[in-house]
Amino acid sequence: MKVAVAEPLGLDHLTIVERPEPRPGAGEVLVRLRAASLNYRDLIAIDGGYGSQQKRGDLVPLSDGAGEIVEVGAAVTRWRVGDRVVGCFFARWDSGPPNEQRLAATLGGSIDGVACEYRVFGENAILPIPAHLDFVQAATLPCAALTAWVAVIEQNAIGPSASVLTQGTGGVALFAVQFATMAGAGVIATSSTADKLERLRGLGARHLINYRDDPNWGQTAYTLTGEGVDLVVDTGGAQTLSQSFRAVRVGGSVSVIGVVSGAKHALHVPILIAKYIRLQPVIVGNRDQFAAMLRAIERHELRPVIDRVFPLSDLRAALEYLKSGRHVGKVCIEI
Numbered sequence: 001m002k003v004a005v006a007e008p009l010g011l012d013h014l015t016i017v018e019r020p021e022p023r024p025g026a027g028e029v030l031v032r033l034r035a036a037s038l039n040y041r042d043l044i045a046i047d048g049g050y051g052s053q054q055k056r057g058d059l060v061p062l063s064d065g066a067g068e069i070v071e072v073g074a075a076v077t078r079w080r081v082g083d084r085v086v087g088c089f090f091a092r093w094d095s096g097p098p099n100e101q102r103l104a105a106t107l108g109g110s111i112d113g114v115a116c117e118y119r120v121f122g123e124n125a126i127l128p129i130p131a132h133l134d135f136v137q138a139a140t141l142p143c144a145a146l147t148a149w150v151a152v153i154e155q156n157a158i159g160p161s162a163s164v165l166t167q168g169t170g171g172v173a174l175f176a177v178q179f180a181t182m183a184g185a186g187v188i189a190t191s192s193t194a195d196k197l198e199r200l201r202g203l204g205a206r207h208l209i210n211y212r213d214d215p216n217w218g219q220t221a222y223t224l225t226g227e228g229v230d231l232v233v234d235t236g237g238a239q240t241l242s243q244s245f246r247a248v249r250v251g252g253s254v255s256v257i258g259v260v261s262g263a264k265h266a267l268h269v270p271i272l273i274a275k276y277i278r279l280q281p282v283i284v285g286n287r288d289q290f291a292a293m294l295r296a297i298e299r300h301e302l303r304p305v306i307d308r309v310f311p312l313s314d315l316r317a318a319l320e321y322l323k324s325g326r327h328v329g330k331v332c333i334e335i
């Protein structure tokens with residue numbers, strides 16, 4: 001079978017090689033992967049940026065894959081050959097809060113990922129694909145969508161009276177716009193260009209701010225709402241957190257998710273205290289949360305925003321395209 005592998009780590013070393021097809025053991029299934037999607041973290045993982053939480057030597061990248069079961073191992077009762085499934089980001093986090101053991105196995109990070117034709121999954125590490133979605137659409141869900149779902153719905157129970165601020169037009173941000181809109185909340189969305197802001201309007205964002213033209217966008221969002229937003233979904237990190245603290249209302253929440261503008265931020269402690277801000281990190285989510293999100297996606301017939309689909313043979317070009325930041329929504333791979 002064809003497998004994309006970085007050996008040694010580094011985007012420059014990413015190649016497609018032939019490897020033997022794996023076989024499922026007891027409690028496992030073999031999935032013929034049909035599609036994958038890219039996340040910003042794949043760029044970090046391929047370059048070995050996750051330190052001690054990172055597989056060393058070589059890495060099959062990508063966490064998010066969807067396909068169909070082609071073989072079922074012994075003692076597996078809940079799956080059949082032909083079932084359409086999507087993989088979980090964490091191979092061993094079924095439910096409950098995170099702990100070291102539950103977070104230990106991340107696809108395309110600490111263990112090999114889904115950039116390959118066949119992969120064995122534990123029977124608990126997959127879920128059925130919503131009926132209205134194809135493989136490419138389903139492959140957008142394990143990381144970016146679940147992260148947004150946990151921030152907007154699981155941790156903050158956002159509803160019709162709430163206001164939510166999102167940053168940019170990447171995978172997590174667009175799912176956050178979609179879930180907040182689905183819940184009836186008012187969305188203030190930021191982005192770098194007028195074209196991208198128009199796409200956000202099409203997804204239901206009520207207010208749009210170009211953060212390049214308006215570096216004080218946090219204050220602008222605060223003013224737009226009168227008393228600040230209930231939730232900021234912060235995917236920017238270093239250059240966005242200070243403005244996120246300005247945007248949020250007293251007693252509101254900032255979901256700490258990403259680092260697209262840098263990883264280090266000098267925390268201004270007094271504003272956190274004075275505004276009683278709840279800083280809440282998100283680390284994707286567990287299988288139960290994933291299952292709840294898939295049910296909601298099916299019920300609302302929500303469709304992910306897909307920017308471009310590349311063949312597996314062009315994975316490197318796809319990752320470079322993601323790195324360029326030209327995309328709106330998800331960059332996907334057909335396998």
Ligand SMILES: NC(=O)c1ccc[n+]([C@@H]2O[C@H](COP(=O)([O-])OP(=O)(O)OC[C@H]3O[C@@H](n4cnc5c(N)ncnc54)[C@H](OP(=O)(O)O)[C@@H]3O)[C@@H](O)[C@H]2O)c1
Nearest residue numbers: 040147168169170171172191192258259260261282283284
């Ligand atoms: N904690 C978790 O569980 C978790 C899970 C998934 C992802 N993440 C992290 O979340 C971040 C986003 O991931 P992703 O996969 O959605 O990324 P992505 O698809 O690559 O999106 C990146 C987008 O961020 C926007 N951006 C760039 N610089 C910005 C800035 N200074 N301020 C505001 N927006 C900026 C750009 O959109 P515009 O041009 O429209 O501004 C860009 O297209 C990454 O840091 C990723 O590692 C964390």
